[in-house]
Amino acid sequence: MDAAVTTSQRLASGKGHRDENFPVASLLIKADYRPPIMAFYRFARAADDIADHPSASAEEKLALLARMRSGLDGAGAAEAMALRDAMAAHGIDPVHAHDLLDAFVRDVTVTRYADWDDLIGYCRLSAMPVGRFVLDVHGEDRALWPANDALCAALQIVNHLQDCGKDYRMLDRVYIPLDTGLDIAELKGDRASAALRAIIAGLARRTRDLLDQSEAFSARIRDRRLAAEVAVIHRLARSLTHRLEQRDPLSERVHHGKAEALFLAAGAALPVLLRWPV
Template identity: 30%
Template sequence: MKSVHERALDAAGLRDPQLRSDYERCRLVNADHGKTYYLSALLLPADRRPHVYALYAFARTADEFVDDLVEPDPAGLVRWGDEALAALRGGPTDDPIVRATAHTVRELGLDVSLFEDFLAAMRQDIDTTRYETFDDLRGYMWGSAAVIGLMMLPVLGPLDERAREHAIALGEAFQLANFIRDVGEDLQRGRVYLPMADLHRFGVTVDHLRAGAVTANVQALLQFQIARTRELYRFAAEGVALVRPESRPCLRTAIRLYGGILDEVERAGYQVLTGRVSVPNRTRAAVALPALARAVSARRESARWHAAPAGA
């Protein structure tokens, strides 16, 4: 009997053994490193899931070159990125993750320029360690986050051109939640993603952050960042109705679970300087299980709609 993952490959029309193996490699990367995204993707129709896994694995692979705390490899990022872009444009590659991503690009009709912008942002991490203003940070987030939202749009099935601006906002919200959660880890990499103007506004220096104590000023700074991020989540959530009904449970679940990082930061007393918070598994289950029932119902309704004769 085939597993649910094998059935998803079947549903996506993937018959070639090598390509099936490539997508399975991507799925395992997603399952190991992006549990919230992975759980949310399981709520999508089966034929969409392999494409999510490929996009996640591509982004994760690039990110690891510059974010690995033990052995970062900036030169490796440049080399891998150039080879990956050539493959996305139709060239050969031996990299299973890039092969799967190239297939996804063709199947979904994705613009390779989105990947160019993403890789440019990853390269920016090599030598850019500070952002003076929020507008400066948003320039970086266009490549690191907004384009990911746009890559995902064909998977979700946009029903209105306005879905684009909400997808961009959701990518930014996910990224800002990461920045808030990972202040301590990013300091170990020599980077600060909280805008310098915001630090100055609240009387916080980078040395204060390195000291690891959540002072009243540091707490006020983080509260400000959380409020900004929640506003982006609010706007992003307004776009859920602009994608296909069978994609909405996935999107709502991702927003709730990833937005839950902000709740966990608050519960931890804003201590993100010396450790990393995460959404507990019990919370993930409490959100995902009801969403699964809604996802199944939405898929059935969609199937009935497609099967109905014209004018019915």
């Protein structure tokens, strides 16, 4: 086993697709489409683990991410080569994978964001390509990309707001835009001040605007089962955004429990699944 493989395995978090806040290739997705989506997920998970490892050096991370990119083009990381083969088999543009790698490189090299537009620029690389890849797997119209992009950006920002304290303490990474007036040192605390709570709630409201922009996304998707999954994701994001407007992510639980996530998912998926005949 070469040193790069050993190092990459050492940096692995052990996190899997069932540990994510939002569904990944759930049983709602047709069986034929799940393998390429899971290949993309495993690629993204491996790269994310590299970028987010708390003790690896920046140089080590960038070298491993470069090996991920090499695997997309030829010989390199196993997860990247598996994704390359899946993309070739389904005729999918590799730009989505390359954009995602650009985001992970940015995670290593950029730790602060100036304003909302700067944050959305990051989401353009870190989140939007994921949804675009899934749409391409299903052969959906690229006219759906703006709605996809709004939803995916919302999901990314929800995750950032939920994890704002942990990201700062473990990685010195701050996704809350600095023009909000944020006192970064407050992210180390066990409880948010009134000022920090107001900043988080304000960003949650802006995230709600993104969800409003993607409200009709599910109804425009041709594949009924993908439409149901998107409806579920949208419903979960709405719920989490509302919680972030009301709760302190430094001291209160924001994530859904399994039972409540299942309840919300069923309420979102069933109307979509019943909309068309089987």
